[in-house]
Amino acid sequence: MLIEEYGHGPVVAGDSLVGRRGFWASHLLAMCGDGTCAERAVPEWFGGDGADADALAEVLFDPEQWPVFRVLVPDGHPVPGVVMVYRNFADEFGVDYLRGGQDMGASLVSGLSWQELIRVADCPEPPAEGVQDVSGRFLLLLPLLSGEWSGDVVRERIVAAxxxxxxxxxxxxxxxxxxxxxxxxxxLHDSGWGSPLSGG
Incomplete structure (x- = not known):
């Protein structure tokens, strides 16, 4: 797999990992890890257990193989698809969200409105490559949510997913x-949060 601007780096297809036990715990717990909640989130809330999440973390954060997840849409779709890369430098881990298309270029996606996120996640006929499951697509894109949204609507969708x-x-x-x-x-506190590339 080659992604422009990542050269011939160690990117590998990661789409199949979303179906493994512990993936969502490992992936989503990062969003809950800033220490601002009175109650700490645990892997069991997301399915699987700590051992499952740890096993997936070893794969997701392997500096020799950077998993790539593709949430693609057909050409002409009103919102571009997204390619998510676990950027696993030995001394810097992070997740990059890139615009996904035929050129697989490295244009960073800084955020998606609720309407944009839903349009990509719920794409009725996604390309054969990439993550197909609507709930998986939605949860992969969730960290990009920006702008204004209805908390009740978003919460209901997260629970269902x-x-x-x-x-x-x-x-x-x-x-x-x-x-x-x-x-x-x-x-509320960092409206100009920017791209996950900068640690946002």
């Missing part, structure tokens, strides 16, 4: 509350 990917129904609401809280705090 988490349950669909294997989170226990009894804890999906709590996990959604944490994720939404962090999104809201970022929007």
């Amino acid at each position: 988490l349950v669909a990917v294997g989170a226990p129904e009894g804890t999906a609401g709590r996990a959604a509350g944490h994720l939404l809280g962090h999104l809201e705090r970022r929007a």
Whole structure:
């Protein structure tokens, strides 16, 4: 796999990882890790357990293989698709969100409005390559949510998506509350948060 601007770096297709137990815990707990919540989020809220999440973290943050997740849309779609890259330098880990298209260029995506996020996640006929599951597409894009949104609408969608990917129904609401809280705090306190490339 070659992504422009990443040269012949160690990027590898990661799309199949979204179906593995512990993936969502490993991926989404990063959003809840800034220490601002009274209650700490735990892997079990997202499905799987700590061992599952740790096993996936070893894959996701491997400096020799940078997983790439593609949330693509057909040509002519009103909102470009997104390619997510785990950027695993030995001394700097992060996630880059890039515009996804035929050229697979490295134009950074700084954020998506609620309407844009839904249009990409719910694309009725996504290309054959990349993540196909609507709930998986939605959760991969969730960290990009910016602008204004209805908390109730977003929370309901997060809960439904988490349950669909294997989170226990009894804890999906709590996990959604944490994720939404962090999104809201970022929007209120750092409206110019920019790209995850800068650590935002």
